[in-house]
Every structure is written in C-alpha cells, then in structure tokens.
Amino acid sequence: MTSGGRLPRPRGSPRRVLIWPSVPIPGQLYRHLLVYQKILVYALVLVSGSVTQSASDVETGLESVARAGGRLWGLERWFVPQSFRRWTEGMPERYVMDLPLAPPVLLTCSPEDCRALFTEREGALLFGEGLRRFAPHEAMFGHDAIAALDGEDHTRFRRRLTGAFHGEALKGYEAAIAEVTERHIPEWPRGTPVRFGDLMHELARDVIATTVFGVTEPARARRLGAALDRLDRALNSAELAGRFAAAIVMRGWWAPYPRIRSIHEEIAAVAREEMAARRRAPDSERRDCLAHFLSAEPDDEGFMTDEEIIAALRVLVVAGWATTATTLGWLAERLARHPDALAGCERDAREGGSRYLMATVQETLRMRPPVPVTLRYVARDHDLNGLCLRRGTLVAADIERMHYRPDIYPSPHAFRPERFLEARPGTYTWIPFGGGVHRCIGAGFALTEARLILQTILRQVSFAADASAGEPSHRKTLITMPRRGATVTLRGASCPA
Numbered sequence: 001m002t003s004g005g006r007l008p009r010p011r012g013s014p015r016r017v018l019i020w021p022s023v024p025i026p027g028q029l030y031r032h033l034l035v036y037q038k039i040l041v042y043a044l045v046l047v048s049g050s051v052t053q054s055a056s057d058v059e060t061g062l063e064s065v066a067r068a069g070g071r072l073w074g075l076e077r078w079f080v081p082q083s084f085r086r087w088t089e090g091m092p093e094r095y096v097m098d099l100p101l102a103p104p105v106l107l108t109c110s111p112e113d114c115r116a117l118f119t120e121r122e123g124a125l126l127f128g129e130g131l132r133r134f135a136p137h138e139a140m141f142g143h144d145a146i147a148a149l150d151g152e153d154h155t156r157f158r159r160r161l162t163g164a165f166h167g168e169a170l171k172g173y174e175a176a177i178a179e180v181t182e183r184h185i186p187e188w189p190r191g192t193p194v195r196f197g198d199l200m201h202e203l204a205r206d207v208i209a210t211t212v213f214g215v216t217e218p219a220r221a222r223r224l225g226a227a228l229d230r231l232d233r234a235l236n237s238a239e240l241a242g243r244f245a246a247a248i249v250m251r252g253w254w255a256p257y258p259r260i261r262s263i264h265e266e267i268a269a270v271a272r273e274e275m276a277a278r279r280r281a282p283d284s285e286r287r288d289c290l291a292h293f294l295s296a297e298p299d300d301e302g303f304m305t306d307e308e309i310i311a312a313l314r315v316l317v318v319a320g321w322a323t324t325a326t327t328l329g330w331l332a333e334r335l336a337r338h339p340d341a342l343a344g345c346e347r348d349a350r351e352g353g354s355r356y357l358m359a360t361v362q363e364t365l366r367m368r369p370p371v372p373v374t375l376r377y378v379a380r381d382h383d384l385n386g387l388c389l390r391r392g393t394l395v396a397a398d399i400e401r402m403h404y405r406p407d408i409y410p411s412p413h414a415f416r417p418e419r420f421l422e423a424r425p426g427t428y429t430w431i432p433f434g435g436g437v438h439r440c441i442g443a444g445f446a447l448t449e450a451r452l453i454l455q456t457i458l459r460q461v462s463f464a465a466d467a468s469a470g471e472p473s474h475r476k477t478l479i480t481m482p483r484r485g486a487t488v489t490l491r492g493a494s495c496p497a
C-alpha cells in the first residue's frame, strides 16, 4: 500500500446476513428482526427504570452526588451531543447518570478526580472491564486486544508495543504519511462544497493501513482494504448498536458476532501472508509497525508471537482510523470558519514551521475531542479522592466538559490555538487521549499524523465554509463527528510550498 495503488472503495452491502448461531437469513427478515430487537431493548429500558434507581441508591455510596434526571432521555441525548451538553451544563463537576439496567455511571470533570482515576495502580479501577461493560470495544477489537487487558497482562503487552511509538519510530512514519496524502489530494473536487470528513475517512484508512501493516503487494493490499471497509460498515451498523445496548444490559456479556469475527479472520489471513513474505525476503529499510514487531528476537523483551502481532495490528488499525479521520474533519470545519487561525497554519505550512499547526491540532482536540469520555470499572470498593465508590460502579473522566471549563480555558467556546502557544496542555486538564497506564498509545502518532497531513494539504488547497457559525456534532456510538461531514469548499492554496 505504500507505493502500490490506493485501497478499493466499499462495494454494495451483503444481501444475506449471518446471525448467531451462524444461521443465514434473508436481508428483509433480518431488518424486521432488528426492529424487534430495538423495541425489545426500549421495552426493557422503560420497565427497568424504577428498579435501577432503587438498586443503585442502596448499593453505590453515591447518594451524596448530584444525579442527572430522566434515565431514558439521558441515553437518547447522548447521541445528540449539543443537547447532552446543554442538559449537563448546570450540573456540578461530579454527577451520576442512571441508565436503565446498567450500573450507575459517575461522570467527573474535576482535574483532581482525573488525576486520581488515571494514577490508580492497585487494580481497583479497570479500563478493560469498563470497556467490556460500557463500550463496543470487545466487538471492535476482539477480547485479546490490549485495551481489554488490565494489570500485569496489560503492562506486558503494552511494553511490547511501545517500540513502534517512540520518537524515532514516529519519524520513520512521516514520509509514508506525506506520500499517501499527496496521492489523495489531486482526486478531491475543488470549488464546490464537499464532505471533507468522508475524504479524511478514506485518507486516514490508507495512512493507518500503510504505517501499521505496510502491505505493498497489490492483491494483498486490495484484500486488506476491502476487509477494513467491511469492518467499518459492520462497526457502524444497527446490528452492532443493538448488541451494544444488549451488552450494557447483560453487564458486559457480548453475544458472538460472526460478521465481525469473519472480517477479523480475513485481516489475520492478510497479516499472516505479509509476515511470511517478509520472512522470505527481509528488508531492513521498512519503517512500519509490523517491521518493528518483527524485528524483535525471541529473547528480546519486545518479542511477540504471530498471534499477538495480529491482535496488535488489528487494534492499532481500528483504534487509529476513525479517531484521526474525525479529528482531521473537525480541523477543516474549524479552520474554514476561523480565517486568522487558517492564515497561521498556512504560514507554518509555507515556512516549514510546526508550532502553530500543532497548537491548532491541540485546540481542535480540546473543542471537539472525538472520544468524549473514558471509563474505568470499580473492581472493588475504592476511595476516589474522598468519594467512596462501591464495586460495580463505572467512573468516567468527562473529557468534553473538562475542555469547556472556563476556569481552565477562558472563553472556552472561542477557537483560539494561541492558548496552546502560551502554555503546554495540562496532563489532567487536556485529556483527549485519556491518561495513566492506559493513555492512548497512539497519541504521539495521531498528533504527528494530523499536523503533517494538515501541513501537506495546506500547501496545495485551502478551506472555505458557508456562513454558519459551525457544524453541530452527532454520535453513532462513541465518537463525536461533524453532523454534515465537515462540509467545506476546497480552493487553490494561498501558500504553495
């Protein structure tokens, strides 16, 4: 994929669907089943409301904390972020959200709470278990992914991956990121409104596939691209949303999902072939993640078995795709409406600078963090910064609310990259990548990628927007995206390199 052709575009969706336990059913019937599944989930939600309330009052120890009212409506508002933000605006920095049939969730935007949350080391607060119970990560990444692990298992696996994300390794990815971007730019329409987020989705897929897998053999690259596109459709399907809702109700038990499992198998098959090809013809010049993983000898600390490498590649591709694509979409959406900031970025792009570009990426991640909250599961009774949390509670660092605190970010609704020229982002106040031992392993990669892609783009095109103040956002499951796909008009650059 580095020098080979671009990855193929998605083709039509399948007519027949497999559901557990692997029964093929016609698409028409399947759509009906989905509707029934939704009705069932909503019925459970309504019936369970009062049960949840009384159970949580008895068990959680959170009686003193403010509660966000209206269980069902809280859940509904989650998918309309503006409404959710307005709803929680008057709440104190800690509040509890009661959701039907789900454990109570404590949301906090206190820097002290986040410090306590991210630095807990005794195994009382678990990220993997939090995701299993309250996020679709098990289906997305598989149960063996790094994010699903906690404690020693997590430390061991994470240590093996870090070599691929050190400063030197990141430098090695830069040429490929710029090259893939250069290849995409000429295909973008000029002078007419375009959903830039969609273009970024394709670009980010090719960048992440190139830098993580580095598949160059064209047929294999096409298969990988097709598998990633199928995975993307599956991850955005009503089928996954229904299973996600059911998993919340079932306290983290995920029904087997053959559709995604078969896509994971296809990705694994490509990875196995790629590894075999590289062992037959070693090339020390390669600079992708796979090359880093394969370079470890069996006695090295970073050595991974082939199956571990496959699990690592899968999670890196999935975790690094939609998040960075969304960030790039928001960057264009913000810059098209802020000519001074756009001029600052163009100046950097023209002069080969990076400070203003990086500050702009940081400010975009402050105002529009793709991941709005990150979770920990309370595995045993725990004192969080003076608050007694009972086992079974979920705690969420409220990333979005933290980033809009006026005492930390004066005029928080103003897009002002300069604030990050004046001061470095705070460890527990600027948290788009979470924190502590589970802090996003790809944070440095994502920042480098966004800065470099923006720089490469602005050398050839610039952004203009309609007269609206900004695009509203929306969520399908976790990621907060521009509702109109970051619609901008591309025109010739004012700063050719």
Ligand code: HEM
Pocket: 127, 146, 147, 148, 158, 315, 316, 317, 319, 320, 321, 323, 324, 327, 369, 370, 371, 373, 374, 375, 432, 433, 434, 435, 436, 437, 438, 439, 440, 441, 442, 443, 445, 446
């Ligand atoms: C702007 C882009 C990105 C955002 C906003 C983002 C956000 C996050 C967040 C919030 C977490 C949870 C951290 C915590 O709770 O402490 C996370 C974890 C993770 N991210 Fe990212 N991410 C991005 C890009 C990437 C990229 C490019 C990769 C890989 C190439 C990646 C790989 C991972 C992995 C493997 C984890 C789990 C880490 C662990 O459990 O130790 N992410 N990310």
